[in-house]
Amino acid sequence: EAQVTQNPRYLITVTGKKLTVTCSQNMNHEYMSWYRQDPGLGLRQIYYSMNVEVTDKGDVPEGYKVSRKEKRNFPLILESPSPNQTSLYFCASSMDEGREQYFGPGTRLTVT
Amino acid sequence: GNSVTQMEGPVTLSEEAFLTINCTYTATGYPSLFWYVQYPGEGLQLLLKATKADDKGSNKGFEATYRKETTSFHLEKGSVQVSDSAVYFCALSEWGGSQGNLIFGKGTKLSVKP
Numbered sequence: 001e002a003q004v005t006q007n008p009r010y011l012i013t014v015t016g017k018k019l020t021v022t023c024s025q026n027m028n029h030e031y032m033s034w035y036r037q038d039p040g041l042g043l044r045q046i047y048y049s050m051n052v053e054v055t056d057k058g059d060v061p062e063g064y065k066v067s068r069k070e071k072r073n074f075p076l077i078l079e080s081p082s083p084n085q086t087s088l089y090f091c092a093s094s095m096d097e098g099r100e101q102y103f104g105p106g107t108r109l110t111v112t
Numbered sequence: 113g114n115s116v117t118q119m120e121g122p123v124t125l126s127e128e129a130f131l132t133i134n135c136t137y138t139a140t141g142y143p144s145l146f147w148y149v150q151y152p153g154e155g156l157q158l159l160l161k162a163t164k165a166d167d168k169g170s171n172k173g174f175e176a177t178y179r180k181e182t183t184s185f186h187l188e189k190g191s192v193q194v195s196d197s198a199v200y201f202c203a204l205s206e207w208g209g210s211q212g213n214l215i216f217g218k219g220t221k222l223s224v225k226p
Contacts, residue, residue: 004155033214042201042218043156058213090155101214103155 002027004104006091012110013081021076021107023091031094032074033058033101034066036087043090049074081111114139118202118217125192125224133187133220135176135202143204145169145178145185146214150199159187159200192224 004025013019025032033048035058045058049068063085065077074093078085091104119134137145144163148156160169165180174189185202202217 040218043214043216045213045215048213092156101158103157105155 002102004091004093004102006089006104006107008107009105010108012112014112015082016080019078019081019109021078021089021091021109023074023076023104024072025074025091025093025102026072027093027095027102028071029093029095029102030071031101032068033092034064034074034076035090035092036060037090037106038087046076046089081109083111085109086111114143114204114215116202116204116215116217118200118220120218120220121199122221122223125222127194127224127226128191129224131187131189131192131196131222133200133202133222135185135187135217137183137185137202137204139183139204145176146203146205147174147176147185147187148201148203148216150201150219152198156201192222194224194226197222197224 007022030051034046035043037043044060046060046064047058047066049055052068052071055066055068068074089107092101094101115138117136146161147159149159150156159174160171162169162178165178168177176185176187178185199219199221201219203214205214
């Protein structure tokens with residue numbers, strides 16, 4: 001089954017404790033992206049990657065890092081999480097320009 | 113910069129009612145426009161899209177027409193069902209047909225009552 005998977009689905013952590021949210025797609029897609037969803041703000045793009053080793057900032061990149069060492073994986077790294085990063089995070093992928101973007105099921109992160 | 117504005121919810125309708133969710137956009141170029149749907153506890157799914165002016169996207173009984181003159185992409189359905197209850201997001205892509213950088217509206221929650 002074609003899908004985007006994220007882990008963990010739920011995470012509660014404390015301020016400053018480094019964490020990684022994994023994202024993997026099995027569709028051989030070139031493009032991958034991370035969004036955060038917050039009430040009243042909709043979805044905002046954090047980082048995206050057009051291909052392996054090619055990443056770029058989205059609208060709200062502060063406090064986040066990403067890497068794209070393999071085509072299928074695009075982990076999101078929070079080196080020192082803060083409470084304002086409490087949010088619902090979505091990973092997405094697509095084949096290329098103009099194609100449908102597939103979303104993962106989401107990761108709900110709480111930073112206390 | 114580019115932006116998307118959609119009507120605020122929540123919207124509550126009875127089954128078989130007509131649905132309109134308004135969406136307008138601001139863009140400097142010629143974006144592609146999308147409607148995504150998010151069912152409770154799930155990620156977003158593409159509902160429909162239009163890539164140029166006057167295109168009509170349609171899927172599952174939903175329709176939206178790309179109106180360049182009014183910079184709008186309103187979502188409509190003639191007869192909603194309880195199963196349509198979800199959050200709907202209007203979005204545009206900054207680079208023509210690419211979904212490389214989607215800009216979303218804030219979402220409109222739809223509740224359909226039996």
